[in-house]
Amino acid sequence: MTTNIQITLSEERKEKPQPEQLEFGRIFTDHMFVMDYSPQKGWHDARIEPFEPITLSPASMVFHYGQTVFEGLKAYRTSDDKVLLFRPEKNMERLNLSNERLCIPEIDGEFVIEALKKLVSIDKEWIPTTEGTSLYIRPFIIPTEYYLGVAPSKFYKLMIILSPVGSYYKEGIHPVKIFVENQYVRAVDGGTGKAKTGGNYASSLKAQEEAAKKGYSQVLWLDGIEKKYVEEVGSMNIFFKINGEVVTPEINGSILEGVTRNSIIQMLKYWNIPVKEKRISMEEVYDAYKEGVLEEAFGTGTAAVISPIGEFYYKEEKMIINKGQTGDVSKKLYDTLTGIQKGTEEDVFGWVTEVK
Template identity: 65%
Template sequence: MSNLRIDVTLTTEKKPKPNADELGFGRIYTDHMFIMDYTEGKGWHDARIVPYQPVVLDPAAKILHYGQSVFEGLKAYLSENDDIMLFRPEKNMERLNRSSERVCIPAVEEEFALHALTELLKIEKEWIPKAQDTSLYIRPFIFATEPFLGLAPSKTYQFMITLSPVGAYYKEGMNPVKIAVEEEFVRAVPGGTGEAKTGGNYAASIIAQVNAERKGFSQVLWLDGKEKKYVEEVGSMNVFFKINGDIVTPALNGSILEGVTRRSIIDLLRSWDMTVTERSISFEEVYEAFQNGHLEEAFGTGTAAVISPIGEFGWKNERMVINEGKTGEISKKLYDTLTGIQKGEIKDPFGWTKKI
């Protein structure tokens, strides 16, 4: 691991801790944050934990003009023994570097990044909520800071980690959400940046999200960018379908984000001797399964929501209500099992959790 030193400056004015029912998602932040700088020719340097504060940027900083940025999302929990628990954090740091490579951002040393996160969490432990369905959301991100309007990779960057105590991502919680199938806009195409967690992907998706919310839906289901036929992912989640007893999820194809939760759910389902198939699946096939009564469940997976049952799809002016709009048996079992493993309440046979 890098011999970089982390300097620590503690705040003199701690914020009041919110009540669990005030959390929501991503609106409250802890007292401290991690920052590290990059300079071409020098590498990553000046690692520090400091009081949470605004970012100061030159108006010509490349992030503001060309969107050269990447980010990650993971969570920390408190176990019954008051240990800090992380879920597969090394996978998030690996994916951060894969995303960085796609948009020409220099890699961070993954072991040091995890060390920095661990030190930050030790300082902010009292911010980890304990109530049911709450956690401490972790947002590592890197962005270009060089003040230069030429279109080229930045020569300077900042890597930051912020923490936010959160409740359920969707207001529905574990109740099924309604998803609109997007037929006009596309999220990504082969050869694009769809498999990278870069800010531009999400900026491009906002218009469809806004349109869906106006119609009473929580999220958008994206179809492939070439034929607008094959299922890719939901705006904040990978997606799974239970059809005739078997589980189907779109295969990774270069334009779908490789979710850490997605991979974990596949492994968990297979450990239960369930058939899980990763393949191309058209929404017409999903609709046909619905018409025939074979579409038994649908659910999304992701760090923010963990497992989110899908109770309804809106497609071609038709409402497809799944499982009478109720949470399915598999969705509930997956949620209870995965969150139990994440919090240390259930034995972890996979070695996924990291105890601090």
């Protein structure tokens, strides 16, 4: 296992974007982290170098068989110029879970966090500080063997790239409209739903495109077997507040186990707000709506943090939630969680790690 990181600094520094122009994932910083894997050397040749294109044979397996995994986390810069990461060890745990499902060799999570901190500290000046902005960190692994047989690659590349970002949705913290998907399926038990791998996202594009044409910004996925039980929304986990209780689908093998999801559950418990992980059907949600007790709904994920849901389109009916406004619990969760992430709220859970 590598323990030394070779650093080559970029000779030129790119111009940094204006905070108000920031989108999600369009601009990248001056440096990147790279590490290679071979059966002989294991993970080796860890290095930070200028952000630049990579060169691969057209026969590289990454272009053919989708054996990729990735993670997403964020760095924040506080008013007193500290740099904070939010629960990076959870991302490394999940990266190895994804690796295991995709037959990719395990990584040393602690070492990759060290590498990631080093990289962020080198590109620290790229971290925006205005409301809603942060530095998005994208670790990913690609197979690089030159081979067209269907088999796990023998060679890999782990890379980390950094992107200063604004809000994921143009709407920011404003409620989004969600289309309940009844045709396409994201994942099924025994498939790759719990792994963060490219194929899950590729298979979601068609449903998302069709929902967008109807004016909805994301889709709500139902289970692949009965198309009955709620799974996740777009690339986020989902929560409902029904009659005072917050519920979210339980982990079942096809849902991605979100770091934000896990944090939200802990925060709600800490506040003594009832919260339950359970199998929940869309009919139950609809019935709650009809009875007037569907009080809030929101998605959770690293990119958007908390994304309140103002409307579901289900069975040719528009379900308007909380008059299309952000609910109190959604707002409190968003304010507290982003506060902890940016160091303006007390970190009672010990979630924040400083990059020195």
